[in-house]
Each structure stands twice: as structure tokens, then as C-alpha cells.
Amino acid sequence: MTEISPQFCAVWPEGFRAAASFTFDLDAEAAVLTAVSGSASRMSVMSHQEYGPLVGVPRLLRLLSRLGIQSTFFVPGYTAHRYPNVVRSIVAEGHEIAHHGYLHEPLGGVDEASEIEYLERGLNALAEVAGVRPLGYRAPMWELNYRSPRLLHDRDFLYDSSLMNGDAPYELSVEGRSASIVEIPINWGFDDWEQYCYIPDAFGSGVIESPAKTEEMWLLDLAAMREEGGCFVHTSHPFLSGRPARAAALGRVMAETIATGDVWVATMSEIALHVRSQQLQPYEMQPPLLDFRGGRPVTDS
Ligand SMILES: [Zn+2]
Secondary structure, rough: OOOOOOOOOOOOOOOOEEEEEEEEEEOOOOOHHHOOOOHOOOOOHHHHHHHHHHHHHHHHHHHHHHHOOOEEEEEEEEHHHHHHHHHHHHHHHOOOOEEOOOOOOOOOOHHHHHHHHHHHHHHHHHHHHHHHOOEEEEHHHHHHOOOOHHHHHHOOOEOOOOOOOOOOOEEEEEOOOOOOEEEEEOOOHEEEEHHOEEEEEOOOOOOOOOOHHHHHHHHHHHHHHHHHOOEEEEEHHHHHHHHHHHHHHHHHHHHHHHHHOOEEEOOHHHHHHHHHHHOOEEEOOOOOOOOOHHHHHOOOO
8 A cells, every 4th residue: 555645735834834823722612512511500610611712712813813814713603602792703704603502412423414414504593693604614622524525515615624634734535526625734732622632520630731831832833833934823712721820822833933034924714725735746645444354454345
């Protein structure tokens, strides 16, 4: 078998040697509601989650406005229904709204009909609340199925941002078609969840990292991605990074990114449209083979 790597985007708009996008996953209650049954009745846990839209988002919008950054918010449909004015305030500031499931439903193990239902319910909610037809998608819990790119392509999505196999975007082949969607890779290291998230009996170990540590880590990541000419896609959750010291640290990472002068800070759809213009060869990602007839994975059955 010949190993084929994606053809990664290596050219950025004139004057820029790398790209960066500061994205937000506006999970609010939805991520906990689907992960732990009965959590809707836990008032303190729900208060921890509503901090995101009610307190975190206004603070983060002020930060983005002060720095002149346009961002992408991945919004579960349920969050849009529960906080319509918050979501509209994000749109009013010129930021991009993208799809993040309806009730933040994990896709692992679900059948195609259920996955389609989550997509459609999310699309309807974003249209109803914000008048938006999103170009982008990020799977809840960052867990995509091999069929998902086809379902997204069928619904005119331009890009996905749920996979982790590159430092720069590429064209991802759609299952069984001569078509592709743009994939803008993420990774757990550029995410605030692993640093700050602790919800008893739901997520995290109880260890909450210092914003000074995350700032240092993300600035190292940024510097290395800039050197490599890659795309630094950072993810924050307003219920986590909306807290004062964390928002301040995130703001310093954003300011440093702008100060480089040669890193293109853009929304995810701006990056996806740029990648599409590059006419890259689509990459077909294959699932690992687990048929071991003859003592090794069978490739031709
Ligand atoms: Zn999420």
C-alpha cells in the first residue's frame, strides 16, 4: 500500500506566511445535557454552563472588538433556541456562525438517519434564530463519522473542522463522490477544554490549569505554526475562557498573533474560501482495515 498524505494549503494571501483563526464552541448547557443524563436538574452545574452565553460571550465580544478580530462561533441549535439574543449579538458584531449539532449530540455509533436529524435540526435553529445558513461544521466532541463529509456536502457546507491530521487545511474527499469539502484541522492542544474544564461527575479531573501556562503553551504553538507556514486554529468555550483571567490570557495570545504582522487572522469561512481557491488535490481518508486473513490487514477484499 502506498501512503498518500493530504495536499495541504501552503500558500496564504499575499503578505502572510501563516494563518490563524480564533474560534469558539458555544456549548453552554448542551454538552453536559447529552453527556450526563439528569444534569438538567443540577442547578449549580447549569449555572456553570450558562455563564458562557450570559457573561463569557459579552466579555469575549468586547475583547474581539478591541482587537479588531473577526471570529467563528460554532453554535449548537439548542444554544441558539435558549439564548437567541446572545447569538444575535454575535451576528451583529460581524462574526461567523457555524454548525455544532443541535443538542451537542456525539456522532460516535449513531446511524445515518439520526446524524441527518441532528444536522437538519441545527440548520433550522440557526436559520430561525439568526437568519444564518452556515458554511461550516464542527462535530460535537470533535467526533466525525466517515460518512459525515458526504452528509455535509449534500447540505452545501463548504468546510468541516473536526479532524486532526494536519497543520494546515486541505480538500477532503466525499465518500463515493468526485467531490470534496475543505477540512480545517484542529487538535486538543489548541483547545481550552483540556486546560480548564472541570464539572463534577461529568468532565475533567479537578485539575484546572493557570492561564499563564496556557498562554505560554499557545504562544509556543503559534510561533511554531508561523515558522511552519501552517494554520493555527484555536478553540475556546465561553463557559471556560469567558472567565476574567482566562479571557485576558487569550487576549494576549490574540494580540501577539496580530503583532507578528505576517499571520493572517481570519474567520474559518474566509480560510475555507481561500483554500478552495487553491484547487488542491482532494485527499481520501480511509478507515483502518481490521480483516487479518493471512496474518495482515487485507486490502483487496
Ligand atoms: Zn462542543
